[in-house]
Amino acid sequence: MKKSRIIVLFRNDFRLHDNPALYEASRTGEIIPVYIHESTNHTKSMGGAQKWWLHQCLLSFQTSLENMNGRLYLFNGNAEVLLPEIIETTEADAVYWNRCYDPKTYRRDLKIAALLIEENIQIKSFEGRLLRPPWEVVKEEKVPYRVFSAFYKAFLKEEVPKPFPALKESVFAETDLKGETISSLGLLPKMNWTKTMEETWMPGENHAIEQFKDFCETKLARYHEARDIPFPEGFSVMSPYLALGIMSVRSMYHYLKNNPHSSAYIRQLIWRDYAYQLLFHFPDLHGISLDERFTSFEWRIDEADFDAWKHGRTGFPIVDAGMRELWATGYLPNRVRMIAASFLVKDLLIPWQKGEEWFWDTLIDADIANNSMGWQWVAGTGIDPAPYFRIFNPVLQSEKFDKDGRYIKKWVPELKSLPAKYIHDPSKAPDHVLQEAGIELGTDYPFPIVDHKAARKRALEHYGQIKKG
Ligand SMILES: Cc1cc2nc3c(=O)[nH]c(=O)nc-3n(C[C@H](O)[C@H](O)[C@H](O)COP(=O)(O)OP(=O)(O)OC[C@H]3O[C@@H](n4cnc5c(N)ncnc54)[C@H](O)[C@@H]3O)c2cc1C
Structure with a gap:
């Protein structure tokens, strides 16, 4: 036949x-x-x-x-x-x-x-x-979950289907198809942008599998406490492979599901399924706030501030380090994504959609479900009952998660000679300390573009009106 x-x-x-x-x-x-x-x-x-x-x-x-x-x-x-x-x-x-x-x-x-x-x-x-199709884990009458904890609880009651075996045999058809070459698809940027990306990333399924196994053996046990430290010692960096399907999330799940240390990690994989459940039921998730009251929210349009954020020149070292890492490598650790996003949306009151667009263009792991959910979660525009008064203080976040300033020194090298005490907020350093570190604020490194305390008050007032109305 x-x-x-x-x-x-x-x-x-x-x-x-x-x-x-x-x-x-x-x-x-x-x-x-x-x-x-x-x-x-x-x-x-x-x-x-x-x-x-x-x-x-x-x-x-x-x-x-x-x-x-x-x-x-x-x-x-x-x-x-x-x-x-x-x-x-x-x-x-x-x-x-x-x-x-x-x-x-x-x-x-x-x-x-x-x-x-x-x-x-x-x-x-x-x-x-996904682990499971986005229409499967829903409430009665097919209503989607709007709160992660409820989705998570329901998800854990169900089985995740087993992965399919890998293709081993050559079963390809002979054809007269011509097609294009990879180069002729025109995927590479015209400007010289990718040098650090080339040095950082290794494509390929075998590499992704090895990296994941190594993570499970050497890092998984500490994941729950180390995942917020902005160095890959603490997390898996699987998102670039998941984004283009180089790695199967179902295979990852089954590889570690019986590991006694896997629950925190599996929870994050389920966050990813949750993002897709939201996207499936709210297809405008990438551009429209889930909470309709935000349609009339008065965001600030300030191109100079937006530009300073994009290019890592806000005067808040942890934000600047993150935005520079993003531009150079196409990746950001989750904690720094949250800090940088919170700064844009809450401190600068710039629409979350502008941040979403920038991340979309600069992340190699850009994922429409995760990115949209991440931004709406930080902005407090309808994902989860996140309290709107949760406004990250970028200096305190930096002191907590980059204690000795190692991350800042890597990505904002002009601050590398500042003592740890001042590296999180150089504007507080006495003149002689700045001089000894060879930094002139306003010339070598910017003054903070906002006063966080005042910006926080402004954000609370704006958000407060929404919550009242
Ligand atoms: C503003 C913002 C934008 C984001 N944009 C993206 C995006 O475009 N693409 C993307 O893959 N993730 C995005 N995330 C989620 C998260 O930051 C990344 O998935 C994570 O940093 C990837 O690194 P990792 O693979 O080392 O994660 P690990 O901590 O090792 O986690 C393993 C995997 O779990 C999933 N995961 C982890 N955290 C989350 C989360 N908060 N939400 C959903 N899934 C998660 C990811 O698939 C991740 O690869 C965003 C988060 C925020 C706050």
Whole structure:
């Protein structure tokens, strides 16, 4: 009997392990691996840093497939137009994919599926992104959870499906498809921005798996207490691999679920599923505050302050260190994401959407669900009953989580000679200390762009009006 020819459409699942669409296709037919790079048709077009990361990950995935005598066929354009053409050229009779939960892509995929089914093409979609599909853990009558603790409790009662075996055999179809090269997809930035990223990140599934195993062996036991220290000694740095599906979250979960130290880490993986549950039910999560009262909130539009924040020139060293790390590496530890985001939204009263956009463009792990939820959580605009008066004091946060200023010294080197006592707030250092450290405030390093105490009062007044009204 003639074998089925199955297009496996890759989107953000560039891996051989626990890849349900790929595995199921390999069991029933010959595979035609396809990636269509779409600059539109997503709720948000991919940001600059993630495009660079995608380029690296495609190179690595292409090599994995070539080692199995396969090839990833690459296209640039609109999947709705290109897919029927690819089906015709390859004489494929089925298309399999792992579901994408970007709201616009998800809706569009349903449309493509309906059109192709009419043409007698078999369509199968799978869960390859989350621990469980976003519609499964919901309240009665399919109402989504709006509070994480309730979602978490419900989640723990259910089983997480086992990962699929890794693809081991070469089961690829011969085709006349041409396609593009990775370079011709135009993913690399025109400006010279990526030197530190190149030095920092290693693409590839094997590397991701090794890094995760090493984390479990050497760091997991201390994760609950070390995850807030802004150095990767304390956390796993798996987010870049999860963002593009180089690593399967389900495999991670099952690898550590019986480890006695795993509960704090698994809780964070469930936060990720929670973000997707919110995104699935509130598809405007990236741009519209969940709490409708914030539609009339009076944010400040101040481009100079926004610019100082983006480029790490606020005069608050922990915020500046974070924003510079973000620009240089495309990554930020969770604690510093929270401090920097809180500073933008609460101290500067700049709309959270502006911060969300900047993170989206500069994070290699940019994830529409996590980023939108993270920003709305910090802004207090409807995620969880977070009290609006929780306003991080950037100096106290810095003293607590970067006690000796190691993080600040790394990313704000002009402060490296300041004693630990003043490194968290150089504006409080006496003149002779600044002189000895070779710093002139306003020249070598900025004065604080706001007075935190006054900014806190202003934020409380603004937020107070919302909560009253
Ligand atoms: C303002 C803001 C924006 C954020 N934007 C993103 C984003 O674009 N992409 C992204 O992946 N994460 C985002 N996060 C969540 C979190 O900061 C990162 O997932 C985490 O820092 C990634 O580092 P890690 O892999 O070492 O995390 P670990 O601490 O090792 O955690 C392991 C995994 O658990 C998940 N996780 C951990 N913390 C959270 C969290 N708070 N919310 C949801 N999932 C979590 C992530 O998938 C992470 O990779 C954001 C948080 C905030 C406050």
